[in-house]
Amino acid sequence: MLGVALMGFAGFASLCLAMEKHFNDLLGRKPTSRQLRALKVGGWALLLLSLILAVHGRGWGLGLVEWIAVLMAGVTLWVFGLPYQPRLLLGAALASLVLGPLLAVLAV
Amino acid sequence: MKEGFRQAMAWLHTWTGLIFGWLLFAIFLTGTLSYFKEEISHWTQPEVQSHPLDPVSSLGLAQRYLESNAGHASTWFIRLPSEREAALSVSWRDPNGGGRRGFTDKELDARSGEAVEARDSRGGEFFYRFHFQLQMPHPWGRWLSTFCAFIMLLGLVTGIITHKKIFKEFFTFRPGKGQRSWLDGHNAIGVLVLPFHLMISYSSLVIFMYMVMPASILASYGDSSGYFNDVFGRDEVPKTAAQAAPLAPLTELYAKVQEQAPGARMGYIQVHNPGDRNARVTFTRASADSVAYQRSAIWTFDGVSGELLRRGAPESAAMTTSFTFVGLHMGNFAGPWLRWLYFVFGVAGTAVIGTGLVMWLGKRQLKHAKSERMPGELRLVEVLNIASMSGLLLGVAAFFWANRLLPPAMDGRADWEINAFFLAWGASLLHAMLRSGRRAWGEQLTLGALAFAVLPVLNALTTDKGLDHSIAAGDWAMAGFDLTALATGLFLAWAAGKMLRAPKPVAKRAPRAAKTVEAS
Numbered sequence: 001m002l003g004v005a006l007m008g009f010a011g012f013a014s015l016c017l018a019m020e021k022h023f024n025d026l027l028g029r030k031p032t033s034r035q036l037r038a039l040k041v042g043g044w045a046l047l048l049l050s051l052i053l054a055v056h057g058r059g060w061g062l063g064l065v066e067w068i069a070v071l072m073a074g075v076t077l078w079v080f081g082l083p084y085q086p087r088l089l090l091g092a093a094l095a096s097l098v099l100g101p102l103l104a105v106l107a108v
Numbered sequence: 109m110k111e112g113f114r115q116a117m118a119w120l121h122t123w124t125g126l127i128f129g130w131l132l133f134a135i136f137l138t139g140t141l142s143y144f145k146e147e148i149s150h151w152t153q154p155e156v157q158s159h160p161l162d163p164v165s166s167l168g169l170a171q172r173y174l175e176s177n178a179g180h181a182s183t184w185f186i187r188l189p190s191e192r193e194a195a196l197s198v199s200w201r202d203p204n205g206g207g208r209r210g211f212t213d214k215e216l217d218a219r220s221g222e223a224v225e226a227r228d229s230r231g232g233e234f235f236y237r238f239h240f241q242l243q244m245p246h247p248w249g250r251w252l253s254t255f256c257a258f259i260m261l262l263g264l265v266t267g268i269i270t271h272k273k274i275f276k277e278f279f280t281f282r283p284g285k286g287q288r289s290w291l292d293g294h295n296a297i298g299v300l301v302l303p304f305h306l307m308i309s310y311s312s313l314v315i316f317m318y319m320v321m322p323a324s325i326l327a328s329y330g331d332s333s334g335y336f337n338d339v340f341g342r343d344e345v346p347k348t349a350a351q352a353a354p355l356a357p358l359t360e361l362y363a364k365v366q367e368q369a370p371g372a373r374m375g376y377i378q379v380h381n382p383g384d385r386n387a388r389v390t391f392t393r394a395s396a397d398s399v400a401y402q403r404s405a406i407w408t409f410d411g412v413s414g415e416l417l418r419r420g421a422p423e424s425a426a427m428t429t430s431f432t433f434v435g436l437h438m439g440n441f442a443g444p445w446l447r448w449l450y451f452v453f454g455v456a457g458t459a460v461i462g463t464g465l466v467m468w469l470g471k472r473q474l475k476h477a478k479s480e481r482m483p484g485e486l487r488l489v490e491v492l493n494i495a496s497m498s499g500l501l502l503g504v505a506a507f508f509w510a511n512r513l514l515p516p517a518m519d520g521r522a523d524w525e526i527n528a529f530f531l532a533w534g535a536s537l538l539h540a541m542l543r544s545g546r547r548a549w550g551e552q553l554t555l556g557a558l559a560f561a562v563l564p565v566l567n568a569l570t571t572d573k574g575l576d577h578s579i580a581a582g583d584w585a586m587a588g589f590d591l592t593a594l595a596t597g598l599f600l601a602w603a604a605g606k607m608l609r610a611p612k613p614v615a616k617r618a619p620r621a622a623k624t625v626e627a628s
Contacts, residue, residue, distance in 0.1 A: 001445075016278075016279040019276075019279065022279055061398075061399045061400075061432075062399060062441075065399060065436065065446075066446060068303050068304075069304075069446060069449045069450075069453075070449070072300060072301050072303060072304060072449075072453065073449050073452065073453075075279075075300050076296075076297070076300045076301060076456070078279070079279050079280070079281050079296050079300060080281055080293075080296070082279070082281065083281060083282065083283050084283075
């Protein structure tokens with residue numbers, strides 16, 4: 001479930017960066033519209049993939065419950081941590097992007 | 109038209125939120141504590157030792173104890189130790205015996221099978237009961253808390269309608285900006301944890317559905333007990349045959365259940381008419397084993413021949429749906445990490461209510477920033493805000509302090525723990541009335557910080573279960589409680605620091621808050 005959690009976290013981070021205002025604030029430059037679209041598609045894809053992995057690993061009942069729980073926890077951490085530790089969180093999102101799928105594949 | 113509707117919803121959100129917010133805060137906070145009900149009980153009864161789980165041996169010990177101490181009882185109940193509960197609990201009902209309705213409860217050591225002389229305490233059960241009964245006579249507390257659940261659901265729906273930029277500000281939290289930050293925080297916790305909030309408030313209505321909408325039950329059953337027997341798949345129990353017959357070893361019946369459901373954990377085991385020809389033994393699977401409650405997971409045996417008489421009836425689809433909501437609400441199925449997330453989301457729900465109450469007052473205080481005295485109704489809200497939030501925390505702390513400081517053999521000890529809770533809560537109301545708003549907040553939070561942060565020390569001084577021992581022994585329920593108390597203390601100290609240090613906020617913050625509102 002840690003893999004799923006990390007992927008969900010990276011997914012929400014990506015969806016957040018897909019908003020122009022947050023992209024500007026966090027990365028300090030203007031995004032191109034292609035970048036924004038890529039981030040948006042990537043974010044949703046990560047969320048969907050994490051859902052599939054959760055249901056695959058834990059079945060519909062528990063999988064769905066745990067998926068929602070780790071997603072809520074991840075996005076809450078992101079939103080409330082962002083004003084204080086933006087660089088740390090960006091780093092964590094990047095690390096989750098790598099570690100998440102890796103852990104998920106190992107768990108399967 | 110659209111704006112009018114939104115304004116009406118905002119009005120409803122504001123006023124129902126204010127009137128029921130204080131009570132909802134208490135319901136949410138104690139409900140959140142209830143996710144660690146067994147762990148809290150473990151802390152409040154440190155005499156009960158935890159041992160590695162061995163259900164077969166525990167069950168044998170329970171039967172031996174009950175046969176020699178409760179041979180004439182009409183019913184036995186056995187709860188085996190679990191990952192979360194150290195004690196082997198047995199209770200029995202003796203029609204001729206005293207106690208509460210003839211019930212006697214004992215906690216046995218899971219290894220020796222001897223009764224443990226533990227201090228009398230309701231422990232986590234108190235917070236759990238308070239959470240939906242509000243210490244009121246039956247059924248009024250249940251009605252009121254169910255109504256509060258309805259208000260919470262209403263608050264969520266009206267809140268979503270009122271919140272204009274739910275997607276645009278999905279990831280937005282701007283700290284250090286007075287009212288703006290409170291609103292951001294309120295919205296963000298509300299929206300990000302929305303699935304939990306919706307599930308909790310809706311499922312509360314499902315749990316007490318029989319109370320809220322009793323007409324169909326009364327029409328088909330006449331009263332609700334027949335309905336419950338049907339829903340939960342309980343059996344009619346035969347009368348005693350008045351003919352003695354030895355009870356089959358419960359461990360053998362347990363093995364039969366394990367054959368049918370390998371690895372099943374048992375919630376409780378009930379023996380009717382023990383020692384009689386008509387003995388019945390019922391095994392009920394632990395609710396920790398599945399998300400939804402399962403009435404099919406019940407096995408009834410003939411207590412003498414050991415023959416399996418009946419399994420629980422399967423659930424209908426509608427039943428599974430409501431049992432799932434009930435299961436999700438209680439979270440019994442959650443293992444350690446998911447249980448912690450439940451706790452965190454519970455705190456988040458409490459925070460949504462708390463921030464809402466603070467904002468209601470803050471917004472109106474701005475208008476009176478220049479005048480010397482606050483209008484009476486605002487002062488009333490301020491006092492109630494303080495007493496209902498920091499005061500409640502002081503009450504919770506007082507409960508735990510009383511648990512460690514009251515003499516173990518004292519008469520009515522468990523009741524005095526509860527009295528300590530309400531006395532501290534009441535005292536905080538008095539204190540809030542006597543002090544100015546900011547001072548009252550600061551002082552109560554400081555006291556709360558001390559009370560919680562020192563709890564682990566108090567535990568170490570009064571028992572042999574201090575952090576050094578509990579961590580070494582791997583007793584994580586005990587250590588987790590102490591560490592959580594410490595963390596709560598640190599958080600309250602941080603909040604108290606903000607309250608006591610900051611200069612008079614209204615004069616300075618008013619223009620800034622006004623500017624940010626314009627800018628957004």
